[in-house]
Amino acid sequence: MVRKLMAILLLFTLTLAACGQIAQPTPQFDITLVAPEDVPTTTFTDPVLAQGEELYTLICAHCHGYEGEGQLESTIENTLALGMHTVPALNSSGHIWQHPDQLLIRVVQEGIQNPLDQFPMASFSPGLSEEEIRAILAYIKLWWTDEQRQHQAQLTENWARRLEQLGISESTPTSATPSAE
Numbered sequence: 501m502v503r504k505l506m507a508i509l510l511l512f513t514l515t516l517a518a519c520g521q522i523a524q525p526t527p528q529f530d531i532t533l534v535a536p537e538d539v540p541t542t543t544f545t546d547p548v549l550a551q552g553e554e555l556y557t558l559i560c561a562h563c564h565g566y567e568g569e570g571q572l573e574s575t576i577e578n579t580l581a582l583g584m585h586t587v588p589a590l591n592s593s594g595h596i597w598q599h600p601d602q603l604l605i606r607v608v609q610e611g612i613q614n615p616l617d618q619f620p621m622a623s624f625s626p627g628l629s630e631e632e633i634r635a636i637l638a639y640i641k642l643w644w645t646d647e648q649r650q651h652q653a654q655l656t657e658n659w660a661r662r663l664e665q666l667g668i669s670e671s672t673p674t675s676a677t678p679s680a681e
């Protein structure tokens with residue numbers, strides 16, 4: 501009796517094991533995992549640019565593109581078919597360089613909650629400090645032309661001068677908006 505019971509148990513165990521084997525999913529494609537020590541490190545010797553590159557790649561690139569080229573090409577048609585905005589490019593083909601640092605920092609801190617966007621941009625404050633946002637912007641500026649960088653630096657200076665004229669300190673939260681003449 502005991503022997504019979506053990507035989508049934510063995511059969512049961514074998515069947516389970518076989519089922520387990522059949523249930524194993526067959527890999528559809530090869531995945532190569534990169535060991536942490538083999539992840540490419542930055543080529544920047546400047547610590548600010550290295551930090552900007554790392555943060556941009558981690559936090560911004562999946563929406564704005566790994567080289568600031570904007571929304572992933574293959575998803576654009578779908579977004580437009582829904583009647584929504586695509587994620588803008590941050591490289592020289594976009595218009596980010598037409599805004600001063602003060603406003604760009606504010607955009608990243610506050611985010612843009614626009615119902616027309618398929619991927620509304622979240623607010624990154626207090627997650628990112630102002631110093632970290634400045635590092636990300638320094639990295640983004642590498643994608644612009646010299647003329648765009650010069651123009652944008654001028655806008656940043658104009659903005660700072662206007663704040664000074666109005667007696668508003670730079671560190672005042674971003675609700676400070678210079679008025680038109």
Ligand code: HEC
Nearest residue numbers: 559560563587588595596604607608612614617619620621
């Ligand atoms: C979830 C997707 C998403 C992520 C992540 C994201 N953004 Fe955005 N971002 C957008 C969208 C969408 C807009 C356009 C919003 C609009 O104009 O309505 C935008 C706009 C901007 C703008 C304004 C650009 C211009 O020319 O007007 C800047 C600057 C910007 N993002 C920087 C960043 C930075 C820096 C990060 C990372 C810290 C980041 N974004 C992360 C989706 C994203």
